[in-house]
Amino acid sequence: MWYFRSPEIVFGEDALDHLDTLQGKRAFIVTDPMMLELGFVDLVAAHLTDAGLTVGTFPDVEPEPSVQTIRTGAEKMLAFEPDWIVGLGGGSAMDAAKAMWALYENPGLDPADINPFEPLGLRRKARLIVIPTTSGTGSEATWATVLTDTAENRKLGTGSPEMVADIAIVDPALPAKMPPRLTADTGLDALTHAIEGYTCSLRNDFSDAVCLKAAQLVFEYLPRAVKNGDDAEAREKMHNAATLAGLGFGNAMAALAHSMGHSLGAIFHVPHGRAVALFLPYTIQFIQRGDAETRFHEISRFLGLPASTPDEGAISLVTAIRDLSREVGQPLSLKETLGDGVSRADFDAALDALVANAEADSVIAMGDRIPTTDEVRQLFEYAYEGKNIDF
Ligand code: NAD
Numbered sequence: 001m002w003y004f005r006s007p008e009i010v011f012g013e014d015a016l017d018h019l020d021t022l023q024g025k026r027a028f029i030v031t032d033p034m035m036l037e038l039g040f041v042d043l044v045a046a047h048l049t050d051a052g053l054t055v056g057t058f059p060d061v062e063p064e065p066s067v068q069t070i071r072t073g074a075e076k077m078l079a080f081e082p083d084w085i086v087g088l089g090g091g092s093a094m095d096a097a098k099a100m101w102a103l104y105e106n107p108g109l110d111p112a113d114i115n116p117f118e119p120l121g122l123r124r125k126a127r128l129i130v131i132p133t134t135s136g137t138g139s140e141a142t143w144a145t146v147l148t149d150t151a152e153n154r155k156l157g158t159g160s161p162e163m164v165a166d167i168a169i170v171d172p173a174l175p176a177k178m179p180p181r182l183t184a185d186t187g188l189d190a191l192t193h194a195i196e197g198y199t200c201s202l203r204n205d206f207s208d209a210v211c212l213k214a215a216q217l218v219f220e221y222l223p224r225a226v227k228n229g230d231d232a233e234a235r236e237k238m239h240n241a242a243t244l245a246g247l248g249f250g251n252a253m254a255a256l257a258h259s260m261g262h263s264l265g266a267i268f269h270v271p272h273g274r275a276v277a278l279f280l281p282y283t284i285q286f287i288q289r290g291d292a293e294t295r296f297h298e299i300s301r302f303l304g305l306p307a308s309t310p311d312e313g314a315i316s317l318v319t320a321i322r323d324l325s326r327e328v329g330q331p332l333s334l335k336e337t338l339g340d341g342v343s344r345a346d347f348d349a350a351l352d353a354l355v356a357n358a359e360a361d362s363v364i365a366m367g368d369r370i371p372t373t374d375e376v377r378q379l380f381e382y383a384y385e386g387k388n389i390d391f
Pocket of ligand 1: 176
């Protein structure tokens with residue numbers, strides 16, 4: 001027996017108007033300072049006020065939110081007593097809203113103790129609406145929340161099936177404000193979700209369908225969204241792609257590129273999407289070289305790429321990802337990603353921690369080939385130099 005979990009998804013132009021129909025008393029918006037600056041908080045608050053709700057706001061979520069921020073926001077939430085929580089922003093704000101909600105319903109809970117196996121008893125006090133403003137993480141459709149333990153420099157990938165939002169509002173007017181670099185980073189995050197969701201060990205017929213469609217949309221529309229942020233069709237398709245990919249990997253799993261990307265992000269503070277997408281071609285090459293049957297070629301076939309054999313299909317997919325990354329201005333090696341501020345010696349000094357963090361991330365075991373510790377180290381080293389995987 002298996003489940004496919006999804007929020008009610010309101011999508012397309014003017015999706016935000018759905019907020020006018022909300023029934024409730026008090027809504028608490030969890031967001032970040034940029035959302036205030038862009039006027040999105042006022043916009044959402046106006047809809048909530050029209051629906052007759054009193055609105056409170058916690059606008060202090062930082063990128064890759066820390067456990068401390070979750071505790072602070074949950075305290076404010078306890079004082080405000082909302083019956084709706086609204087996560088407004090990118091993955092950071094949406095994840096923060098989910099985790100604060102868990103603490104609001106369970107005061108005193110340690111965020112690190114949130115896990116899929118312990119019931120949280122959510123929805124006794126409040127329900128959750130999420131409104132993504134980036135087109136990438138898919139957090140609007142998943143039960144995951146990724147927090148940063150700043151004391152230990154590592155990411156805590158946690159969550160509970162109860163944390164799937166009640167409503168996701170996927171309105172393309174919001175990501176339309178993203179600058180090109182953020183559009184590229186987050187769009188490649190969606191692609192990584194789609195490909196790892198389709199190829200991880202928990203894949204299933206339902207997640208397969210949405211992963212394939214999401215991958216196709218990203219290849220077709222991401223370059224347009226990056227080149228011209230005002231391309232309304234590209235923005236809408238990319239916003240849908242991110243949510244579809246979230247449904248896909250959220251109902252299956254992520255895999256090796258995510259464990260390496262999380263590890264890199266926690267230590268060198270590379271934005272999430274850029275980090276996971278950087279490793280994707282390397283991890284595809286690595287997995288394809290293993291003994292297991294793989295299905296990268298199925299994605300290639302769906303995309304119309306050469307894939308007469310599994311090997312040819314995997315090579316085509318790697319080439320297509322690299323071409324897309326290049327087209328949207330993304331780095332292809334770790335050296336290029338870290339830039340001049342980080343020397344080879346800095347990278348070498350961090351390598352033990354990079355490997356340990358990646359191995360501590362459970363998604364590392366979700367691919368068709370599970371690397372040994374030495375292989376994880378080599379994967380980082382090859383990605384640093386931009387070398388094709390030959391082991
Ligand atoms: P983000 O939420 O960290 O935002 C990055 C920056 O972009 C912030 O400064 C934000 O204010 C700004 N921003 C957001 N929307 C904007 C817009 N429309 N216009 C201009 N600026 C805007 O970035 P993200 O990539 O969306 O989220 C990354 C976080 O999500 C990471 O912590 C990652 O681990 C997590 N994540 C969660 C899941 C999940 O399923 N829960 C999946 C993938 C990633």
